[in-house]
Amino acid sequence: MIVPGGSGGMNAWDELAELFADDAGAVAAVPRLARHWELAQGSPEAGRLTAVEGAAAVRRQYAESLELLRLAEGFLAEGHAAVRYADIGSGGGWPGLVVACARPGWEVHLVEPLQKRARFLDTAARELGCGNVTVHAARAEEAGRGPLRETCALVTARAVAELRVVLEYTAPLAAVGGIIALPKGSRLEDELAAAGAAMAALGCELAGVAPMRPAVSETVRVAVFRKAAPCPAAYPRRPGVPERRPLGS
Numbered sequence: 001m002i003v004p005g006g007s008g009g010m011n012a013w014d015e016l017a018e019l020f021a022d023d024a025g026a027v028a029a030v031p032r033l034a035r036h037w038e039l040a041q042g043s044p045e046a047g048r049l050t051a052v053e054g055a056a057a058v059r060r061q062y063a064e065s066l067e068l069l070r071l072a073e074g075f076l077a078e079g080h081a082a083v084r085y086a087d088i089g090s091g092g093g094w095p096g097l098v099v100a101c102a103r104p105g106w107e108v109h110l111v112e113p114l115q116k117r118a119r120f121l122d123t124a125a126r127e128l129g130c131g132n133v134t135v136h137a138a139r140a141e142e143a144g145r146g147p148l149r150e151t152c153a154l155v156t157a158r159a160v161a162e163l164r165v166v167l168e169y170t171a172p173l174a175a176v177g178g179i180i181a182l183p184k185g186s187r188l189e190d191e192l193a194a195a196g197a198a199m200a201a202l203g204c205e206l207a208g209v210a211p212m213r214p215a216v217s218e219t220v221r222v223a224v225f226r227k228a229a230p231c232p233a234a235y236p237r238r239p240g241v242p243e244r245r246p247l248g249s
């Protein structure tokens with residue numbers, strides 16, 4: 001468990017490095033992640049990026065992002081040294097910019113429609129020396145019809161929408177055979193039960209549900225989908241439609 005820093009003992013960033021000690025990329029990224037946190041807190045252009053503070057932020061934002069990466073990689077095909085990866089609704093950069101820091105060899109695309117957040121992501125990526133990041137100031141429904149369509153080995157989205165909606169945001173970007181990894185809380189079973197029609201329409205299969213290690217989160221599990229078939233041209237629907245009329249509703 002990550003505990004608050006303070007006088008003596010390990011601070012939360014040291015604890016983060018220890019939690020991911022077997023991931024050299026994550027350990028090497030920790031100083032840049034700490035710098036990202038400073039930038040996020042001090043960014044007037046990005047507005048209020050996260051409600052959590054201090055050591056809790058290190059666990060909620062950074063450990064959960066790295067854990068999502070760890071679990072998703074378990075589902076990626078062998079030989080994924082260079083991966084095109086997209087994060088939808090990146091907000092202040094969780095998990096997309098965290099992954100970019102931990103996997104500098106990956107091509108990372110952050111999709112975030114709010115201009116001030118997209119600007120923050122772009123500035124932060126440059127400040128952190130993440131030359132592998134492209135920020136798309138666009139909605140998922142737009143990005144899913146652009147050059148990224150069906151090209152990504154991995155797509156994530158954290159805290160963006162309910163499952164059947166976020167599948168329509170993410171599935172069009174995943175290559176056939178690619179992985180969509182979505183962290184979810186206690187409503188996962190209900191959301192999965194409601195997502196059957198969306199999965200079938202979008203060419204996705206449930207590959208597994210992977211709980212985070214308790215030291216990272218007692219509650220978050222990652223629903224992992226494999227893109228089994230090409231996404232029909234009808235998806236994603238026009239901006240706003242997936243949320244207003246979720247598939248299967």
Ligand SMILES: C[S@@+](CC[C@H](N)C(=O)[O-])C[C@H]1O[C@@H](n2cnc3c(N)ncnc32)[C@H](O)[C@@H]1O
Pocket residue numbers: 050088089090091092093094095111112113114117138139140141157158159160169
């Ligand atoms: C609650 S925030 C989560 C941000 C970040 N993923 C995190 O976990 O801290 C949701 C984000 O999704 C973005 N978002 C909402 N609808 C979207 C859409 N249709 N396409 C892409 N991003 C969207 C919002 O602008 C916002 O930044």
